[in-house]
Amino acid sequence: MKHALVFVASPDDKPAYREALLMLGRVALSRKLPPPDVLSGWESAQWIYDSVDGELRQEAAAAVAELPVDWALTPVAGRKKKLLVADMDSTIINVECLDELADFAGIKAEIAAITERAMRGDLEFEPALRERVAKLKGLATEALQKTYDERVRLNPGAATLVKTMAANGARCVLVSGGFTFFTERVAEAAGFHASRANTLLEDATALTGLVQEPILGRAAKLDALRSEARALGVSEQDALAIGDGANDLDMIKAAGFGIAYHAKPLVAAEADAKIDHMSLEAALFFQGYRRGEFVS
Incomplete structure (x- = not known):
């Protein structure tokens, strides 16, 4: 089942956006995903996973734990x-x-x-x-x-x-x-x-x-x-x-x-x-x- 990993940052905090993009990008890259799909410049981006395992949520949470951003991992179907x-x-x-x-x-x-x-x-x-x-x-x-x-x-x-x-x-x-x-x-x-x-x-x-x-x-x-x-x-x-x-x-x-x-x-x-x-x-x-x- 496809899932979307999406994060949201304040458009007024470009450093937080860049850092989240980098940290979550590393999580995505480890699974050989393409570059992110930007939902709103300097604000929100997502990666689509064909399948997820039990470790992905923990990895994503750890990647942005110290950043002022919100994120979600949600099924694409019926989103x-x-x-x-x-x-x-x-x-x-x-x-x-x-x-x-x-x-x-x-x-x-x-x-x-x-x-x-x-x-x-x-x-x-x-x-x-x-x-x-x-x-x-x-x-x-x-x-x-x-x-x-x-x-x-x-x-x-x-x-x-x-x-x-x-x-x-x-x-x-x-x-x-x-x-x-x-x-x-x-x-x-x-x-x-x-x-x-x-x-x-x-x-x-x-x-x-x-x-x-x-x-x-x-x-x-x-x-x-x-x-x-x-x-x-x-x-x-x-x-x-x-x-x-x-x-x-x-x-x-x-x-x-x-x-x-x-x-x-x-x-x-x-x-x-x-x-x-x-x-x-x-x-x-x-x-x-x-x-x-x-x-x-």
Whole structure:
């Protein structure tokens, strides 16, 4: 089975690009491969292997271990995915919305500490969410809009990733353990076709401290991947899943291509590829898209 070994560097860091090209080129040369196929000058290149052995991934990882580049080794067949399922907080956007809401209540440090433990997999997601939301009881609902307006920003490359895949026929779904108030707005801003999330319960002017049951957590994210694939009439292998926390892990492992984005160690260790240095556009290069095919 043919595989692509692809790396992505910052176009502003030509020394890193040259070094990655050299180091991975040596790995390719040892298997007598032709020169690399450049996906974007000074940014991304790939080598196509007719077959791979168990040592290639380790060799590639060692070759670029000290470089600020991201890389992936992925099958060529079905490389451009037909379904994108993405986490929202700290993946598609720059913040954890619940932590930012807590800032308006004056308890951000307390809430963020629980969030961090849940994302690392030290706490079960559902009870941790209930605990955090309960601490927001009485917070004015206007804090929701303030949080979105003042704190929430799309991460670099998010809109390009979604719009490029959508333009090439993929269905793009935002699946979050966060809240519909934010996912609906972020989905529209980034170009997702649909979104799934939890609903914060509120009265006329304030949060009640409750979240609508059942809670969308780790299992529900996996179910979302599977149900969206079934609705499209495609396999889970035709999906790309991306996220950063423990409640993303099952969908990342189930997808044909699972990416850990600036992720917790538990997630990074299980994903097919990691994005630790570059923007979300790296997920397009990993799929074999060329810079000229990007839709921004």
